[in-house]
Amino acid sequence: MSALLRVSHLSKHFHGLTAVAGVSFSVRAGTVHGLIGPNGAGKTTLFNLISGLVPLDGGEIVFDGRDIARRPVHARAGLGIARTFQNIRMFEDMSVLETVAAGAHPGLSAPLWHCLLGLPRYRAEERAVAAAALDLLTFVGLAERARERAGDLAYGEQRRLEIARGLAARPRLLLLDEPAAGMNPHETADLARLLRRVRACGVTLLLVEHDMGFVMEICERLTVLNFGRRIADGTPAEVRADPAVIEAYLGTRAAARLSRPRQPRP
Amino acid sequence: MPLWLEDFLWTYQTLIHSLGINGLLALSMYVVLAVGQLSLGQAAFMGLGAYTGALLSLHTGLPFALVLAASALVPALAALLIGLPTLRLTGVYLAIATIGLGEVLRVVYVNAGITGGALGLGGIPDRTEGWIILALLAAALAGCVLIGRSRFGRAMEAMRSDQTAAAVIGINLPAYHLGALLVSAALAGLAGALSAHSSTFIGPNEYAFETAVTILSFAILGGTGSPLGPVAGALVLTALPELLRPLHDFRGVFNGLIIVLVVLFLPRGLVPWRMPRLGKTP
Numbered sequence: 001m002s003a004l005l006r007v008s009h010l011s012k013h014f015h016g017l018t019a020v021a022g023v024s025f026s027v028r029a030g031t032v033h034g035l036i037g038p039n040g041a042g043k044t045t046l047f048n049l050i051s052g053l054v055p056l057d058g059g060e061i062v063f064d065g066r067d068i069a070r071r072p073v074h075a076r077a078g079l080g081i082a083r084t085f086q087n088i089r090m091f092e093d094m095s096v097l098e099t100v101a102a103g104a105h106p107g108l109s110a111p112l113w114h115c116l117l118g119l120p121r122y123r124a125e126e127r128a129v130a131a132a133a134l135d136l137l138t139f140v141g142l143a144e145r146a147r148e149r150a151g152d153l154a155y156g157e158q159r160r161l162e163i164a165r166g167l168a169a170r171p172r173l174l175l176l177d178e179p180a181a182g183m184n185p186h187e188t189a190d191l192a193r194l195l196r197r198v199r200a201c202g203v204t205l206l207l208v209e210h211d212m213g214f215v216m217e218i219c220e221r222l223t224v225l226n227f228g229r230r231i232a233d234g235t236p237a238e239v240r241a242d243p244a245v246i247e248a249y250l251g252t253r254a255a256a257r258l259s260r261p262r263q264p265r266p
Numbered sequence: 267m268p269l270w271l272e273d274f275l276w277t278y279q280t281l282i283h284s285l286g287i288n289g290l291l292a293l294s295m296y297v298v299l300a301v302g303q304l305s306l307g308q309a310a311f312m313g314l315g316a317y318t319g320a321l322l323s324l325h326t327g328l329p330f331a332l333v334l335a336a337s338a339l340v341p342a343l344a345a346l347l348i349g350l351p352t353l354r355l356t357g358v359y360l361a362i363a364t365i366g367l368g369e370v371l372r373v374v375y376v377n378a379g380i381t382g383g384a385l386g387l388g389g390i391p392d393r394t395e396g397w398i399i400l401a402l403l404a405a406a407l408a409g410c411v412l413i414g415r416s417r418f419g420r421a422m423e424a425m426r427s428d429q430t431a432a433a434v435i436g437i438n439l440p441a442y443h444l445g446a447l448l449v450s451a452a453l454a455g456l457a458g459a460l461s462a463h464s465s466t467f468i469g470p471n472e473y474a475f476e477t478a479v480t481i482l483s484f485a486i487l488g489g490t491g492s493p494l495g496p497v498a499g500a501l502v503l504t505a506l507p508e509l510l511r512p513l514h515d516f517r518g519v520f521n522g523l524i525i526v527l528v529v530l531f532l533p534r535g536l537v538p539w540r541m542p543r544l545g546k547t548p
Contacts, residue, residue: 051434053430053433053434072438073433073434074433074436074437074438074439077433077434077435077436078436082434082435083434085430085431089428089430089431090427090428090431091423091424091427091428091431091432092427093423093427093491093540094420094423094424094427095543098420098543101417101420101543102420102421102423102424102435103435105417105420105421105424105435105436105437106435106436108417110416110417112413112416112418115412115413115415115416115417115418116409116412116413118412122416125417126416126417129417165435166435168435169435169436
């Protein structure tokens with residue numbers, strides 16, 4: 001399978017701090033790819049570099065064969081990259097349906113004067129947007145809340161609304177920054193089911209997550225970061241057995257103890 | 267027309283003109299606030315429109331419609347000039363940059379010969395009518411509502427609500443910022459030209475900081491959830507001094523008191539409702 005996203009030698013410094021140091025990895029089309037690592041490993045910075053929210057210092061970001069490293073944020077959305085945020089970013093006063101309709105922005109083309117005159121093409125487009133938004137809300141299980149204020153939804157519902165808003169532009173890659181954060185096991189299981197259905201629709205997923213049970217269950221490939229560097233890359237089973245990963249998570253001594261063959265107790 | 271109405275319209279002609287002109291200024295403020303920006307250059311754009319209109323009427327034989335069009339175009343060009351380098355500015359920084367524009371223009375009006383210097387321009391032909399002003403206000407208001415309900419309005423509200431999330435869903439923030447500033451400058455310029463032809467006299471100090479703050483207060487008092495808010499704010503703030511006339515010397519005190527009370531107890535303004543779009547919120 002071909003790589004939908006290829007990141008090469010990406011680096012980013014904040015004044016003296018090196019947040020991302022020469023990270024390279026590829027995300028294959030149609031997979032669920034996890035980006036893990038201890039706090040401060042540079043995962044969110046990497047997401048911000050890919051979506052264009054912070055300018056990079058060096059390296060390449062190739063999406064679907066095109067170098068997007070220097071394209072503005074909104075243009076990347078237009079090419080098919082959507083994302084959610086670690087701290088949910090809602091359009092608080094909008095209705096739930098409008099929020100998803102706003103997410104469909106890159107695909108809409110009715111010119112301004114059509115809107116001013118209420119011409120048929122504009123009205124047809126608005127009807128199609130509303131119908132598609134309602135379909136997406138059904139897909140994420142929020143259809144009956146369509147007319148409520150987005151800011152009034154419960155936490156877990158806002159997370160799902162953010163995913164629906166991201167999907168509204170029909171992206172090819174969806175970046176999810178800690179989608180399961182703050183969720184109970186039941187909600188996390190629901191989220192895993194939802195994300196599998198998203199992938200089944202042909203959307204590639206790249207996610208940052210701390211809930212290892214969730215990550216191991218849903219991801220087909222993992223990239224592990226520590227102190228801004230890539231320390232491992234592979235299937236969940238490979239990564240779990242990697243000494244460098246165990247060391248990063250548990251510390252050198254614990255890693256050494258785990259790697260020693262078990263001695264029979266006297 | 268019944269005699270009492272004719273009488274009323276004649277007596278309150280100036281007030282009716284002011285209501286319409288201030289309504290247009292309030293809308294020009296709304297357009298900028300609607301994309302989450304703060305401009306204090308509305309008075310400067312108004313002044314540019316007023317001087318452009320006055321000079322064209324005094325020195326050329328252009329029909330009034332063309333004079334008005336030019337008075338909207340010139341401030342829009344100025345907005346393009348100030349907008350391009352300041353696109354990356356937001357919040358108070360844009361406000362400060364636009365205050366600067368007002369001050370620069372005031373100095374130009376005072377010192378340039380053609381603008382009549384500190385004495386201003388007098389004898390501007392009285393070419394406007396109440397119905398022209400009110401029709402333009404109605405058209406601008408309808409335009410704001412129609413655009414506001416469309417995908418452009420959704421994008422604008424998204425930007426105002428969360429710039430980062432708006433950019434990530436594919437909204438071209440700089441383009442919307444610049445577009446809003448151009449439309450806003452054109453509306454303010456139109457209002458300026460109408461006021462110049464209504465009062466027949468303009469001076470360089472009419473378009474200074476104080477006017478900019480007054481225009482901002484229309485929007486704050488009225489609320490910025492929909493374009494109706496700022497227009498309502500302008501109507502109240504324009505009519506209030508007239509309604510309070512029986513209070514004589516205490517007029518200013520009560521005028522100020524009412525503004526303070528509204529801001530304190532109606533933080534979302536006189537018209538707190540937001541514009542209904544897809545899927546109305548209850």
